Amino acid sequence: MNGSGKKKNVGLFVCHCGVNIAGVVDVERVAKEMEDYPDVEFSTNYVYMCSEPGQKMILDTIKEKKLDAIIVAACSPTLHEKTFQNVAELGGLNPYQVEIANIREQGSWVHSDKEKATEKAIKVVKSMVEKVRANESLEPIEVGVTRRALVIGAGISGIQAALDIADHGYEVLLVERNPSIGGHMIQLSETFPTLDCSQCIMTPKMVEASRHPKIKIMTYHEIESISGFVGNFKVKIKKKPRYVDENLCTLCADCEKVCPQVVQDEFNMGLSFRKAIYLPFPQAIPGTYTLDIESCLGLWPIRCGKCKDVCDVEAINFDEKEEIFEEEVGAVVVSTGYDLYTMQALGEYGGEKYEDVVDGLEFERILSASGPTGGEVRRPSDGKVPKNIVFIQCCGSRDPENHNPYCSKICCMYTTKHAMLYKHRVPDGNAIVFYIDVRTGGKKFEEFYQRAIDEDDVLYIRGKVSKVFQEGDKVIVWGVDTLTGKKVEVEADMVVLAMSMVKTEKVEDLLRKLKISTDADGWLAEAHPKLRPVESLNAGFYLAGCAHGPKDIPETVSQASAAAAKVGNLFAQEKLLHEPTIVPVIEELCSGCGICVTVCPYGARELDAIKKVVKVNEVLCEGCGACAAACPSGAAQQRNQTDDQIFSMVRAILKG
Amino acid sequence: MRLHYYPGCTLKEKTTNLDNSTRAAMEVLGYELVEPENWTCCGAEFPLTEEKIVGLAAPTRILRQVELEGGDKVVTTCSFCFNVLKRTNEALLRDPLKHKRINTYLRDDIKIEPLTKKKTTDFPEYSGKVWVLHLMEFIKNEIGYDKVHPLLKRELKGLKVAPYYGCRLLRPAEEVGIDEPDNPHIFEEFLENLGCEVVDFPFKQECCGSYLSISLPDAASEASYQVLRSAKLNGADVIALSCPLCYYNLDRRQDRIKEMYFDFNGFPILFFTQILAWALGVDEDILGLDQHYFDPRPVLGITHKAEVAS
Numbered sequence: 008m009n010g011s012g013k014k015k016n017v018g019l020f021v022c023h024c025g026v027n028i029a030g031v032v033d034v035e036r037v038a039k040e041m042e043d044y045p046d047v048e049f050s051t052n053y054v055y056m057c058s059e060p061g062q063k064m065i066l067d068t069i070k071e072k073k074l075d076a077i078i079v080a081a082c083s084p085t086l087h088e089k090t091f092q093n094v095a096e097l098g099g100l101n102p103y104q105v106e107i108a109n110i111r112e113q114g115s116w117v118h119s120d121k122e123k124a125t126e127k128a129i130k131v132v133k134s135m136v137e138k139v140r141a142n143e144s145l146e147p148i149e150v151g152v153t154r155r156a157l158v159i160g161a162g163i164s165g166i167q168a169a170l171d172i173a174d175h176g177y178e179v180l181l182v183e184r185n186p187s188i189g190g191h192m193i194q195l196s197e198t199f200p201t202l203d204c205s206q207c208i209m210t211p212k213m214v215e216a217s218r219h220p221k222i223k224i225m226t227y228h229e230i231e232s233i234s235g236f237v238g239n240f241k242v243k244i245k246k247k248p249r250y251v252d253e254n255l256c257t258l259c260a261d262c263e264k265v266c267p268q269v270v271q272d273e274f275n276m277g278l279s280f281r282k283a284i285y286l287p288f289p290q291a292i293p294g295t296y297t298l299d300i301e302s303c304l305g306l307w308p309i310r311c312g313k314c315k316d317v318c319d320v321e322a323i324n325f326d327e328k329e330e331i332f333e334e335e336v337g338a339v340v341v342s343t344g345y346d347l348y349t350m351q352a353l354g355e356y357g358g359e360k361y362e363d364v365v366d367g368l369e370f371e372r373i374l375s376a377s378g379p380t381g382g383e384v385r386r387p388s389d390g391k392v393p394k395n396i397v398f399i400q401c402c403g404s405r406d407p408e409n410h411n412p413y414c415s416k417i418c419c420m421y422t423t424k425h426a427m428l429y430k431h432r433v434p435d436g437n438a439i440v441f442y443i444d445v446r447t448g449g450k451k452f453e454e455f456y457q458r459a460i461d462e463d464d465v466l467y468i469r470g471k472v473s474k475v476f477q478e479g480d481k482v483i484v485w486g487v488d489t490l491t492g493k494k495v496e497v498e499a500d501m502v503v504l505a506m507s508m509v510k511t512e513k514v515e516d517l518l519r520k521l522k523i524s525t526d527a528d529g530w531l532a533e534a535h536p537k538l539r540p541v542e543s544l545n546a547g548f549y550l551a552g553c554a555h556g557p558k559d560i561p562e563t564v565s566q567a568s569a570a571a572a573k574v575g576n577l578f579a580q581e582k583l584l585h586e587p588t589i590v591p592v593i594e595e596l597c598s599g600c601g602i603c604v605t606v607c608p609y610g611a612r613e614l615d616a617i618k619k620v621v622k623v624n625e626v627l628c629e630g631c632g633a634c635a636a637a638c639p640s641g642a643a644q645q646r647n648q649t650d651d652q653i654f655s656m657v658r659a660i661l662k663g
Numbered sequence: 664m665r666l667h668y669y670p671g672c673t674l675k676e677k678t679t680n681l682d683n684s685t686r687a688a689m690e691v692l693g694y695e696l697v698e699p700e701n702w703t704c705c706g707a708e709f710p711l712t713e714e715k716i717v718g719l720a721a722p723t724r725i726l727r728q729v730e731l732e733g734g735d736k737v738v739t740t741c742s743f744c745f746n747v748l749k750r751t752n753e754a755l756l757r758d759p760l761k762h763k764r765i766n767t768y769l770r771d772d773i774k775i776e777p778l779t780k781k782k783t784t785d786f787p788e789y790s791g792k793v794w795v796l797h798l799m800e801f802i803k804n805e806i807g808y809d810k811v812h813p814l815l816k817r818e819l820k821g822l823k824v825a826p827y828y829g830c831r832l833l834r835p836a837e838e839v840g841i842d843e844p845d846n847p848h849i850f851e852e853f854l855e856n857l858g859c860e861v862v863d864f865p866f867k868q869e870c871c872g873s874y875l876s877i878s879l880p881d882a883a884s885e886a887s888y889q890v891l892r893s894a895k896l897n898g899a900d901v902i903a904l905s906c907p908l909c910y911y912n913l914d915r916r917q918d919r920i921k922e923m924y925f926d927f928n929g930f931p932i933l934f935f936t937q938i939l940a941w942a943l944g945v946d947e948d949i950l951g952l953d954q955h956y957f958d959p960r961p962v963l964g965i966t967h968k969a970e971v972a973s
Contacts, residue, residue, distance in 0.1 A: 351846075353845070354843060354844075354845030354846025355845040355846075357865075360863075474865070476865025476866075477865065478865070478893070478896065479896070483865070
């Protein structure tokens with residue numbers, strides 16, 4: 008064992024990184040001066056240490072000079088520490104005998120004075136020699152994996168992720184807060200740019216998910232909390248009482264007929280009505296009625312209880328209670344979807360005031376064959392077929408001063424689709440679109456847009472709308488055509504607002520509880536914007552669909568499959584390896600004050616009430632060092648980053 | 664209770680009906696309105712050029728006088744005066760350099776008493792802390808409608824009033840806005856609490872033509888016609904407003920509007936304070952209803968018959 012203070016043969020490899028480092032730091036001088044430093048057995052420099060020949064040189068030198076440890080003076084350890092640890096392992100060294108002296112990001116890139124930058128580089132390298140001299144050889148901590156995934160939200164992204172994970176052969180819990188799976192996609196009429204019927208392509212997926220032996224669908228369930236760590240999560244799930252046994256319900260609809268309570272139907276965006284006991288839509292999965300307790304008159308037979316009386320199969324059970332139970336999973340896919348920005352936020356368009364001003368999802372229901380008008384385009388106020396219809400784009404999007412700064416991405420295409428479908432159904436009508444830009448970045452999107460103009464005579468006006476108001480039975484739209492610089496007034500029969508997509512308020516509490524990071528607009532944050540787009544920064548959490556940002560269906564499905572593949576990667580591992588550079592407790596020194604327990608951001612430390620010392624859950628510890636800094640008695644010492652090591656590093660730097 | 668009140672020039676000349684009805688109504692509500700001594704014109708327009716300090720001198724002087732007299736708030740009814748005074752405060756608080764410059768400039772003011780010829784110099788600095796309130800805000804937030812309700816003497820039920828905000832009460836929203844600029848409610852709330860039936864109409868925030876009244880009178884007539892037409896189309900009996908310029912364009916301009924648009928036969932306009940004073944039982948003569956181009960008395964007269972004995 009290479010204990011601290013013992014003599015070690017240390018090899019130093021100084022990288023030029025082309026001119027990235029060598030342009031400012033005199034790398035040859037660094038290597039030369041370090042030759043005489045205690046314990047440095049070998050010192051050299053090379054143009055690209057990370058290149059194949061560079062790595063080979065390190066490997067050969069380890070063997071030849073019988074090195075005990077190596078230092079690579081190069082770029083930040085986040086980039087190539089792994090590379091050089093692998094090389095060291097090939098040469099028979101423990102990977103924790105490798106240290107990186109960062110002389111690029113914290114050296115050449117931030118300095119211009121060559122002399123001083125070189126001196127700093129030498130000091131940094133010296134301090135790393137001091138550190139590596141006391142480095143222990145460590146083995147990664149092994150943890151088991153629960154090969155079972157949790158998918159939160161069963162829209163198209165959640166269903167696709169669940170199907171892919173299940174097809175890998177792993178069990179999936181698909182949790183949905185609504186009575187049926189399907190999400191927003193099942194509400195859509197037809198999809199761009201192919202005009203496939205959304206229900207026709209969505210329902211097979213829903214059926215497949217419900218029939219899959221590896222998928223357990225939990226509708227009308229909500230996540231209460233998730234604890235644990237990657238590979239080993241414990242999930243508390245709340246089952247909301249449905250008051251109808253889904254296995255017994257035969258969908259005879261007798262209960263619905265007798266129910267006296269009429270409320271707005273959320274599946275049809277409030278354009279039609281449903282009863283308090285209802286089937287969300289004909290293809291709902293599970294195919295069962297649900298009693299919405301908030302609209303129900305009450306569960307006492309004295310009050311109403313009509314539904315229970317007429318149910319022949321006795322599926323209705325008023326005594327059902329809320330249940331909370333625990334499940335174990337190894338990975339979590341968050342696919343909680345989106346909401347539309349409320350029309351109320353745009354008072355000047357009167358969306359909340361005028362019945363004939365509707366948002367995109369409401370118009371989807373009006374266009375849908377299963378919608379409140381059976382697919383005929385009729386306006387909500389009086390059921391007339393609108394002859395002039397205006398579509399306003401970017402409602403709440405691309406407006407950093409008043410609303411959301413981002414582009415909602417799908418509205419250009421769905422508005423084009425709306426206008427086209429309208430023209431197919433009302434060929435003598437006029438469809439006018441007000442736009443800022445038409446963004447058609449997608450396969451066959453631009454062609455689709457051109458088709459709307461050329462074949463379906465949709466009129467596009469470039470400009471924003473300032474005001475929408477009702478006059479008689481017309482909706483007047485005031486806008487501007489910025490290409491001619493003229494004001495435009497349209498007497499429309501109906502107006503459709505392409506409202507911006509926004510984060511779902513309903514799951515905000517959940518995300519806060521899970522401590523999943525979000526960006527400034529509330530979308531889930533990915534681990535890296537380019538290279539890790541489907542992983543969360545929190546290990547074991549994966550992102551799919553619009554919870555991560557506005558997306559169309561193909562992109563959502565791709566991301567869901569990618570998230571499922573990542574879950575597959577995780578589950579394919581025999582054991583999960585955890586960094587061993589954690590902060591254990593030296594029990595003899597620990598006074599049991601518990602300060603470290605309060606500073607630990609990962610909940611990895613707890614006070615042993617009997618022994619009065621702190622215990623560490625090695626798997627939860629991420630080695631951030633907060634406890635080591637806070638510990639007043641020096642009992643918390645981070646592996647390979649002990650107080651002694653840090654002091655010797657500081658001394659090496661100050662000595663000059 | 665004493666309350667600082669800045670009427671502004673128009674209320675002393677063209678629209679004494681706004682001034683008189685305000686005073687009468689506030690008296691019923693238990694307030695004595697005090698004008699700051701030696702007040703001048705507010706400037707009528709807020710100077711939009713950054714470096715134009717001198718345009719802020721007049722409104723700052725008015726606010727300084729209120730402060731000197733120990734007032735911490737000042738109430739206005741004219742939308743223009745409200746806009747200028749409030750924005751002046753905002754400008755001073757937002758820009759400390761501007762605040763300093765204007766105070767340095769105003770320090771050299773000299774006041775000479777007409778009788779004693781006594782000179783006052785070295786005026787203290789204005790802190791920027793006098794709270795500028797529109798009367799509608801004051802009634803809603805400082806008095807409270809629950810205090811107003813028991814004092815109401817006349818029943819206004821059935822009087823369909825269209826509240827007209829114009830531009831000055833709402834914009835620029837971040838500086839003056841007494842309510843959401845695109846979806847305001849404060850005027851509606853005010854009228855509802857007096858017992859009127861509120862008529863929502865889409866032109867309530869549109870421009871009346873404003874100062875185009877001078878340079879392009881027919882453009883102002885056209886703009887005002889659209890407002891009047893929309894209110895009528897939506898079933899209003901009368902338009903309520905708070906701005907003397909809107910009043911001029913919407914009421915006095917009606918003779919020209921009649922010439923320009925054959926379908927227009929006139930429409931009554933009332934200041935919000937006239938409706939308030941009427942509801943509070945103030946005598947008809949004080950309200951100056953005879954000053955209006957289009958006589959609003961018949962509209963109130965109908966309700967007059969339904970008056971509850973006071």
